[in-house]
Amino acid sequence: MSAAGGAGALAVAASVGWWARRDDARGPRIWSTTAAGGRVALNTGAQNGLYVSGYDGRVSALDPHTGTVRWSSEVTTPGHADTLDGCPMAVADGLVCATSLTRLQVLDAATGAVRWQAEEPDSMTAEWGDGPAVAGGRVFAAYGGALRSYDAATGELRWSGPPDTSGVPAVAGDTVYTAGKSAGVRAHDANSGEQRWEQNAVGRQFTGPVVRSGVLYTADFDQATKSSTVYALDAATGRVRWQQAEQDVPGCPLAVSDGTVLLLGGPRLTALDADTGRTRWTAAVPSGLGLGGNAVTATADTVYVGTNDDRVYAHDLATGHLRWQDEPKRTGNERTGIYLAATGTAVYQGGRRGVHALGAVPTA
Numbered sequence: 312m313s314a315a316g317g318a319g320a321l322a323v324a325a326s327v328g329w330w331a332r333r334d335d336a337r338g339p340r341i342w343s344t345t346a347a348g349g350r351v352a353l354n355t356g357a358q359n360g361l362y363v364s365g366y367d368g369r370v371s372a373l374d375p376h377t378g379t380v381r382w383s384s385e386v387t388t389p390g391h392a393d394t395l396d397g398c399p400m401a402v403a404d405g406l407v408c409a410t411s412l413t414r415l416q417v418l419d420a421a422t423g424a425v426r427w428q429a430e431e432p433d434s435m436t437a438e439w440g441d442g443p444a445v446a447g448g449r450v451f452a453a454y455g456g457a458l459r460s461y462d463a464a465t466g467e468l469r470w471s472g473p474p475d476t477s478g479v480p481a482v483a484g485d486t487v488y489t490a491g492k493s494a495g496v497r498a499h500d501a502n503s504g505e506q507r508w509e510q511n512a513v514g515r516q517f518t519g520p521v522v523r524s525g526v527l528y529t530a531d532f533d534q535a536t537k538s539s540t541v542y543a544l545d546a547a548t549g550r551v552r553w554q555q556a557e558q559d560v561p562g563c564p565l566a567v568s569d570g571t572v573l574l575l576g577g578p579r580l581t582a583l584d585a586d587t588g589r590t591r592w593t594a595a596v597p598s599g600l601g602l603g604g605n606a607v608t609a610t611a612d613t614v615y616v617g618t619n620d621d622r623v624y625a626h627d628l629a630t631g632h633l634r635w636q637d638e639p640k641r642t643g644n645e646r647t648g649i650y651l652a653a654t655g656t657a658v659y660q661g662g663r664r665g666v667h668a669l670g671a672v673p674t675a
Contacts, residue, residue, distance in 0.1 A: 415428060429454075448462065451480045605618045614628050617651045
């Protein structure tokens with residue numbers, strides 16, 4: 312681990328003016344830094360902070376108000392710069408968990424110190440998957456396609472499931488939900504790993520499961536018809552509550568907020584009623600450069616879309632009306648994934664060019 316707070320503060324100070332002065336700026340910009348860039352996640356608990364899993368194989372903690380780097384720690388093994396979009400990351404319960412190709416590493420959210428790690432438990436040919444997830448004193452991650460559950464405090468392996476898991480698991484209460492590699496959704500007891508139900512009506516998922524208020528939402532894509540379907544499943548039983556066919560291929564995971572399911576696909580953002588699946592509104596969104604992934608996230612009243620040409624759009628959650636858009640001029644043709652995290656009135660955009668904060672400074 313390296314103490315990079317001072318360098319981060321200088322990077323922010325040097326870049327804030329540039330970020331605010333740009334002639335093509337249309338969004339309400341707060342700060343920008345190139346001291347870190349990649350996947351972003353927020354923790355609003357005791358260790359309030361913004362966390363970035365970077366292209367350089369490091370995880371960094373940033374002050375969400377200023378962008379100052381609080382700490383930075385390497386999470387990939389030496390010689391493995393295997394992070395095209397940054398390592399998959401989860402933040403909760405005072406922990407930051409990241410998976411690279413070769414290991415799962417769990418850090419203290421306040422200091423960046425390594426609590427414990429798990430490295431290649433079975434063979435050199437397997438890899439850590441798209442997880443992890445953290446909840447209820449457990450860390451969940453897929454290795455070689457098998458969902459594994461670790462004690463969050465000690466790193467002790469509690470159980471391992473069958474090797475047919477893909478995507479990021481979702482945890483709600485005492486249940487962990489996963490997508491199958493080929494098709495289907497499964498629910499497991501989070502404490503024992505015992506399978507509670509399996510729903511094969513859902514095909515191969517292009518978005519991982521999202522659980523809200525006892526309902527699991529996900530989407531798949533039918534190669535034959537070139538269309539996608541959004542599903543709402545009863546989280547307790549797996550029963551299909553509703554399904555809604557859509558013309559667009561999901562371009563990123565679903566977002567769910569305030570009774571609304573958001574699907575970003577192609578040049579369109581679609582809002583569905585979370586109870587019925589009926590379309591509430593659609594909004595046109597440019598699809599970006601096609602060189603990486605886009606992102607959508609939502610707060611109680613705003614939907615944010617980030618496209619891989621570094622643009623950010625803010626839409627009213629109730630109506631789809633465009634509130635503001637930010638259109639910096641991006642040069643170069645490098646592949647980059649765009650990631651968003653939002654809270655209150657602020658949205659944070661992470662990508663290859665750094666981390667940018669837009670909206671209004673959070674009050675807490």
